[in-house]
Amino acid sequence: SQELEQSPQSLIVQEGKNLTINCTSSKTLYGLYWYKQKYGEGLIFLMMLQKGGEEKSHEKITAKLDEKKQQSSLHITASQPSHAGIYLCGADNSGGSNYKLTFGKGTLLTVNP
Amino acid sequence: DAGVTQSPTHLIKTRGQQVTLRCSPKSGHDTVSWYQQALGQGPQFIFQYYEEEERQRGNFPDRFSGHQFPNYSSELNVNALLLGDSALYLCASSLAGRQILGYTFGSGTRLTVV
Numbered sequence: 457s458q459e460l461e462q463s464p465q466s467l468i469v470q471e472g473k474n475l476t477i478n479c480t481s482s483k484t485l486y487g488l489y490w491y492k493q494k495y496g497e498g499l500i501f502l503m504m505l506q507k508g509g510e511e512k513s514h515e516k517i518t519a520k521l522d523e524k525k526q527q528s529s530l531h532i533t534a535s536q537p538s539h540a541g542i543y544l545c546g547a548d549n550s551g552g553s554n555y556k557l558t559f560g561k562g563t564l565l566t567v568n569p
Numbered sequence: 570d571a572g573v574t575q576s577p578t579h580l581i582k583t584r585g586q587q588v589t590l591r592c593s594p595k596s597g598h599d600t601v602s603w604y605q606q607a608l609g610q611g612p613q614f615i616f617q618y619y620e621e622e623e624r625q626r627g628n629f630p631d632r633f634s635g636h637q638f639p640n641y642s643s644e645l646n647v648n649a650l651l652l653g654d655s656a657l658y659l660c661a662s663s664l665a666g667r668q669i670l671g672y673t674f675g676s677g678t679r680l681t682v683v
Contacts, residue, residue, distance in 0.1 A: 460611075489671060498573070498659060499612070499674040506669060544611055548668070555625045556602070557672065559611030 459483060460547050462560035470568050474533050477563045479545035481526040487548035488528045489557060490519050492541045499544060502530075532565075540567045573675035575660050581681045582650050588680060590645040594662030595673045600624075601643040602672065603635060604659040612659055618643050619665055647680075655682045 461480045469475050479488065487506050491499040503512045508523025516533045532539055542564050546557035574593040582588050594601050600619045604612035614627035618637035632648045641662075647654055657679050661672040 487668065491674070496657065496677075496679065498575075498676040499661075501671040501673065504669055504671050546611075555600075555617045555619075556614035556627060557612075558614070559604075561609070561611050 459549070459558050460545060460560040462543075462545060462563050464563060465561070466564040466566070468566045468568065469535050471536060472534055474531065475535055475565070476532075477530045477543050477565075479528045479530070479547075479560055481547050481549065483526070483547070483549040485521070485523060485526050485528075485547055486550065488519075488521055489546040489548075490528070490530055491544045491546060493544060493562070494541050535565075535567045537567045537569055540565055573660055573662050573673050575658075575675035575678050577678060578676065579679045579681075581683060584650055584652060584682055586650050587646065587648045588650060590647075590658050590660075590678045590680070592643045592645070592660030592662075592675060594641050594643070594660075598662035598664050598673065599641050600663045600665050601637060601641065602661045602663070603643070603645045604661065605629070606657040606659055606677070608656075615645070650682045652682050655680060 463478045489504045490502040493499050505521035511520045518531045521528045542562040544562045546559045572595050576591045602617040603615040606612040615629050616626040617624045621637045634646045637643045657677045659677045660675045663672045
């Protein structure tokens with residue numbers, strides 16, 4: 457099974473609608489990173505969550521970390537076509553001794569105008 | 570402020586050949602990580618370089634090797650290419666001890682092995 461599960465795998469929404477993407481880790485989370493990727497391109501850093509209960513926002517995107525559930529959610533309010541892309545969560549599962557991120561498979565978001 | 574620069578952007582190689590990919594980190598960053606992203610998958614960690622040494626390695630064979638130069642730039646070398654090595658190779662830079670600031674990724678090198 458995957459160390460980091462993202463759901464849903466894909467999502468199609470109408471412009472203006474709200475949506476949520478979830479990321480669940482099978483291991484202890486020491487840090488959780490959210491990235492956005494346009495098809496075949498590099499990853500754009502959105503935000504990083506480190507502490508349980510932490511919530512961060514950037515423009516219309518909000519991410520929360522539930523340390524006990526080892527889960528993070530990414531919420532987009534009033535979606536726009538510019539939000540379309542692949543959203544990836546990356547986990548630091550080993551704390552300070554670890555230097556790698558383990559990524560989920562991503563969630564493909566399509567926003568229809 | 571230049572971000573992470575990777576070259577080349579696209580590459581086509583034949584099975585059995587060797588390839589070198591290059592990465593210049595974001596200004597001010599001293600650590601470089603390499604990831605392999607197959608189609609439809611999330612990036613997989615290959616290794617990380619800091620102070621010109623490999624600091625951690627993922628589950629990749631010895632055919633994958635790297636180097637970091639004094640100016641923090643890095644190379645990824647893959648020997649004896651296999652068809653399965655076809656992927657997007659991403660370089661990410663960061664500042665040691667400041668992972669909370671995030672890892673900055675380049676646009677990647679698309680490697681096709683035929």
